[in-house]
Amino acid sequence: MSIGVSPGAAAGPVARLGLPPTLPTTVPEARADDAVRAATALEETAVELERRAKLAGPEAAEVLTAAAMMARDPALAGNIRDLVGQGVPAAWAVDRAIGGYRDLLANAGPYMAERVADLDDIRDRAVARLLGVPMPGLPSPGHPYVLVARDLAPADTALLDPSVVLALVTELGGPTSHTAILAKSLGIPAVVACAAAGSFVDGQVVVVDGDSGAVTPDPTAAQLDEVTERQVARARRTALTGPGRTKDGHPVALLANIGGPTDLPADIEGVGLFRTEFLFLDRTEAPTVAEQRAVYREVLAPLAGRKVVVRTLDAGADKPVPYACPDPEDNPALGVRGLRTSWRRPELLRDQLEALALAANDTGAEPWVMAPMVATAAEAAGFAAVAREHGIGKVGVMIEVPAAALRADAVLAEVDFVSIGTNDLAQYTFAADRQLGALAELLDPWQPALLDLIAATARAGARAGKPVGVCGEAASDPRLAPVLVGLGIDSLSMAPVSVADVRAALAEHTLDQCREIAAAVLAAGTAEQAREAAARLG
Structure with missing residues (x-):
């Protein structure tokens, strides 16, 4: 589908x-300089990936920087040297060595398997350089x-x-x-x-x-x-400006997901997800408090007076940070990631909270700080205690583990707000790798079971009188936005480019209509039926 x-x-x-390069069927004699040629091809590939990272947005830059690190992996370089020493020509040595890593990642669990496409790209670019053929x-x-x-x-x-x-x-x-x-x-x-x-x-x-x-x-x-008619109509609808609200004026904060100070849109209500991982990736040791303080100040200063939700370090699984997650795991998606990294390295979290508090004092801003990968109320309480100890005024957690959604009342009793990460929540709810196309139907944000968990969390927020937002990809779907608001969601955070479509969709529905659509969607048996119900009433 x-x-x-x-x-x-x-x-x-x-x-x-463009297709990836194909190795000739006839293998040539190895050259004396093949080891140097292979190393040069990989380094040039890494440099090219880093160049693209600088030109790309923060989400892409994070991915490309990690790929460049893979191209420079010393173990990979060692395997290639060994193969060249056995008489294997440079291009064939690169292909064989990366192929071995590819097989390991493909069988190392869903998060590691996600990196297979990155390895394939490194192989294709390096081999194309060595063969002297057009780059794919x-x-x-x-x-x-x-x-x-x-x-x-x-x-x-x-x-x-x-x-x-x-x-x-x-x-x-x-x-x-x-x-x-x-x-x-x-x-x-x-x-x-x-x-x-x-x-x-x-x-x-x-x-x-x-x-x-x-x-x-x-x-x-x-x-x-x-x-053509749809494009014209969309342009007309998305010309609407101003804060997010329903047709009858019910406010719904439309916030931006950002990855750093260079990603700040000019006209936004605030930030619903500031990913701090970029500070920790591609390093051999953690950034200092002073380094973090300077970057957080750059983000907070222009947004003083507006809501800024900061997610603490979400390392592990597909975001490798060796000094935070040093031990190999058979199933990284279910391993030590997110807040769990602070169990081993509590100073990483404490330094980050200290830097955030100092940056808040520098700018007069009040960041809302939340922890990722929280599964229990006890974990939420532990994080809240440490955050408040460091002077953080607004403390929250992400709801991306079904256990936390099912016990949202208990979790909300410990914190000031929660934000639902629908990408991981869907993955864990359906036991389906979120990168695997064959399971895409299960990861559809319209799946009734996922919407049930969102609704349960929103109801818990209403009982506690505390805000509940959504910062996963579901928040950027203009068709789903009225449903989420009808379920009781207070804010939606998304890529800035999606704000105009979502704003327009909400402006076409009253709050009561949103609630009516949400009720019909929750009664549906399948994602397709949920979409049909929303379209029928919308």
């Missing part, structure tokens, strides 16, 4: 992603196009130009994959898990509906006219 992961509609000719990647047909691929490496997705790439269609991927998140951040309509994508050919015209997930090849003139 195709999944729409970035809203909007577009039509245009197909251009397929984005096409340049000389006109705007719909990009079609089996899958996309983060290095390609990060630099998509929305003025050239009209839409994106991939055979693989899920609703919370890197491709989906980055396409949404760029405002490019996108569909993933499209089995038919493999049959599309260069130049063939297709219509891509990022809302419904439909991809229509060889459209009629009437279908093309409909796309």
Whole structure:
């Protein structure tokens, strides 16, 4: 089933992603300088990934920086040297060594398997350099196009130009994959898990509906006219400005997800998720209190007087921070990650809280600080105690583990607010890797079981008189926004590019209508039925 992961509609000719290089069937004699050539190819690949990271947004930069670290892995370099020493030519040595790592990651649990696409991209770029063939990647047909691929490496997705790439269609991927998140951040309509994508050919015209997930090849003139009409209507709707509110004036804060001070939009109500991981990645030791204080001050200063929710270090699983999570794990997604890293390294959390408190004093801002990966009320209480001890006034936790949603009353008794991370909450609710396209249907944010957990958490917030927000990908879906508000959600945090669509959707419904739609959606038996119920009443 195709999944729409970035809203909007577009039509245009197909251009397929460049194919990865293929090793010749005849293996040449090894050269004396093959070890140096292989090392140079990997270093040039790492440098290229870092260059793209600097040009990309913070979400993409984090992914690309991690990939560059993989290209410079000393163990990988050692394996390549060993193979070259055995007479294997440079390109074949790189291919074989990375292939071994690829197999290990593919079998090391869902979060590690997510990195397979990154390794494939490193292999393709390094081998292309060694063979002297064109680099795989984005096409340049000389006109705007719909990009079609089996899958996309983060290095390609990060630099998509929305003025050239009209839409994106991939055979693989899920609703919370890197491709989906980055396409949404760029405002490019996108569909993933499209089995038919493999049959599309260069130049063939297709219509891509990022809302419904439909991809229509060889459209009629009437279908093309409909796309144009939708684009005009969307532009008119999203011209609305101002704070988020329903048609009858009920306020719903529309906040931004950011990854650092360079990602601050000019016109936002506040920040609903400030990811602090970028400070800790690509380092051999933790940043000092002074270093953190300076960065937090850059974020807080221009937002003084507005809500800024800061998530403490979310290391582990797909965010490797060796000094925080030094021990290998068979199942990292269920391992020591998020707040759990402070069990081993409590000073990491304490230093971060101290730096946040100092930056708050410097700027006069009052950050709302929350911990990720909290499963129990006792964990919430422990974090709250440490945070308040450091002078943090507003303390919260993320609800991304079903246990925390089921006992939301107890969790909320310990903190001032909660924020629901729907990406991980869906993954853990359905025991489904959020990066695996084959399970994308289970990870659909319209799944009734997921909405039940969101509703239960919102009801607990209402009983406690404490705010409940959503900061996962579900918050950016304009069709789902009225449902979430009807369930009792107070704020929605998303990629800045999604704010206009969500604002427009809320402005078309009264609070009572939102509640009516939410009730009908909760009564549905499937995600498809939930969507139909919302469309019928919306």
